Each structure stands twice: as structure tokens, then as C-alpha cells.
Amino acid sequence: MTTSPRILGDVPRHWVGDGFFVKTMFSYSDLGHDLSPFLLFDYAAPREFPPRDVPAGVGEHPHRGFETVTIAYQGSVAHRDSSGSSGVIHPGDVQWMTAGSGVVHEEFHEREFAKRGGVVEMVQLWVNLPARDKKTAPRYQTLRATTIPTVALAAGVEARVIAGELGGARGPAQTFTPVDLWDLSFARDATATLPRAAGHTAAVFVRHGALRIADGVTVGAGELALLPHDVQRITLTADADTKALFLGGEPIREPIAGYGPFVMNTKAEIAAAFDDYEHGRMGRLPG
Numbered sequence: 001m002t003t004s005p006r007i008l009g010d011v012p013r014h015w016v017g018d019g020f021f022v023k024t025m026f027s028y029s030d031l032g033h034d035l036s037p038f039l040l041f042d043y044a045a046p047r048e049f050p051p052r053d054v055p056a057g058v059g060e061h062p063h064r065g066f067e068t069v070t071i072a073y074q075g076s077v078a079h080r081d082s083s084g085s086s087g088v089i090h091p092g093d094v095q096w097m098t099a100g101s102g103v104v105h106e107e108f109h110e111r112e113f114a115k116r117g118g119v120v121e122m123v124q125l126w127v128n129l130p131a132r133d134k135k136t137a138p139r140y141q142t143l144r145a146t147t148i149p150t151v152a153l154a155a156g157v158e159a160r161v162i163a164g165e166l167g168g169a170r171g172p173a174q175t176f177t178p179v180d181l182w183d184l185s186f187a188r189d190a191t192a193t194l195p196r197a198a199g200h201t202a203a204v205f206v207r208h209g210a211l212r213i214a215d216g217v218t219v220g221a222g223e224l225a226l227l228p229h230d231v232q233r234i235t236l237t238a239d240a241d242t243k244a245l246f247l248g249g250e251p252i253r254e255p256i257a258g259y260g261p262f263v264m265n266t267k268a269e270i271a272a273a274f275d276d277y278e279h280g281r282m283g284r285l286p287g
């Protein structure tokens with residue numbers, strides 16, 4: 001007898017800037033320990049944006065103490081930051097940004113994409129850093145779609161390995177603590193069993209379709225299942241053609257103190273982060 005998976009998904013949508021209409025599936029303020037090392041999960045379900053000359057998005061804002069992982073499924077996102085870095089994430093690409101000691105950036109629909117208009121579908125995941133790495137130097141990993149290996153897991157089931165190891169492939173993302181991030185694609189009625197690392201957090205988010213994850217438990221589109229720790233093997237069966245994202249990782253067992261875009265270990269460190277941002281010590285966007 002095992003405990004049941006916890007299904008999350010009955011949450012309101014909200015705008016991030018004017019470019020991303022998201023459901024926050026979970027955040028550190030309520031489930032930071034249950035989902036550690038993950039702090040926050042925003043899903044922008046497919047949404048059509050009409051053509052426009054001024055790209056939609058979210059303007060200058062800071063981050064400190066964790067990593068943001070942006071997966072573009074449809075549409076292209078351009079970013080620009082205080083270190084002078086900039087780039088575009090195209091469909092299938094993943095941007096793994098280590099905010100570390102502090103980044104000030106903006107995230108907009110890419111200009112040419114915005115001019116044409118089109119569908120945007122994105123995930124942004126926040127991954128915590130252990131206390132020893134919260135002040136690490138900022139870093140970007142742009143993981144192009146062509147560098148992310150795809151493996152066949154079973155008949156009709158494929159996985160794109162973004163981080164961690166699966167089916168003999170290793171994802172290109174470099175992480176500070178063990179993290180698994182796998183894009184899963186199922187044909188209708190296909191079944192696959194995923195490994196469960198002992199003691200690790202494990203969750204499955206369904207973008208499209210539906211997955212049966214236990215007797216009588218189905219995860220529908222726009223829902224996330226948090227798997228109990230006593231589930232050793234995760235057997236997933238698709239009720240329809242299905243796209244899902246598996247999140248796994250070793251929990252970081254440290255205090256979480258967060259406010260908005262800063263996630264540290266103590267309230268004093270949050271106050272210091274606001275002070276550093278307001279005084280320009282995280283830098284500014286180039287004009």
C-alpha cells in the first residue's frame with residue numbers, strides 16, 4: 001500500500017508582464033520543501049498572440065539565489081541582462097540561467113516572432129541553489145534543441161534528456177545538485193516505467209493528453225502530480241497522445257527564505273538582496 005500522488009493544477013492564471021499568461025503550478029511559498037530542489041513552476045499554455053511591432057514580455061527585474069530554466073515549446077523568447085549577455089530561445093531550446101549572486105534581466109517575445117505573431121507555449125522552472133552556491137557568479141547555458149539527446153524508452157515513448165541521465169543518455173545541463181529534467185512524448189496507450197532515485201523528489205507535469213500514473217489516478221493536461229517517496233518505479237500509461245515533463249532531483253534540505261525574485265536561506269539575506277538591487281549592485285540593463 002502506497003500513499004497517493006498529489007495532483008496540483010487547480011490554480012488561477014495570471015500575466016507575467018504582458019507576454020506570458022501562466023499557471024503557477026507550485027511555488028516556494030507553499031511547496032518549496034515538498035518539491036525541493038524546485039522552487040517554482042510557471043506554465044504558459046499555448047496562446048495565440050496577434051502580430052505586433054513592440055514585443056510583449058516582462059521588463060527589467062532581478063533574480064538572486066537560484067536558477068531559472070526556460071523551456072520554449074512554441075514561440076521564441078529573447079533575453080537581455082545586466083552582464084551584457086543576450087540571446088534568443090527558439091522552440092525546443094532550453095535556457096538554464098544561474099542567477100547566483102544576482103542578475104537583472106528582461107524576457108520578451110523575440111522581435112521577428114512578435115511581428116509575425118503566433119502561439120507561445122513555455123515552461124519556466126526555478127531550481128534552488130544550495131547555500132554554498134547561492135552567491136556563485138551568474139552563468140547561462142543555452143541548450144539548443146539539437147544538443148538535447150532523445151532516447152526511446154519503450155514502444156511509442158520517447159524522452160528528451162535535458163538534465164540528468166535516462167536510457168543511457170546524459171542531458172547537457174550542468175547542475176549544482178542532482179536534477180533530472182526529461183521531456184516525455186507518448187503515443188496513445190503506450191507505457192513506460194521511469195527510474196526513481198531513492199529519496200529524490202519526483203513529479204510529472206502533463207502539457208497535452210493524459211497519463212495514468214497509478215491505479216485510478218490520471219494526470220490531465222495542465223496538471224502536475226507529485227509522487228510520494230515510497231513509489232519506487234514510476235509507471236506511466238498514456239490515455240491519448242501525450243506530452244509531459246518529468247522533474248526529479250535531490251532535495252536541498254536547507255531553510256528557504258524568499259520574497260518575489262529572490263530566494264535565499266534567511267530573511268536578512270532577502271533584505272540584503274533588495275538593498276543590493278536598489279543600489280545597482282546587481283547591475284542594470286544596458287540602455
Ligand code: MN
Pocket residue numbers: 061063068105107
Ligand atoms: Mn526572470
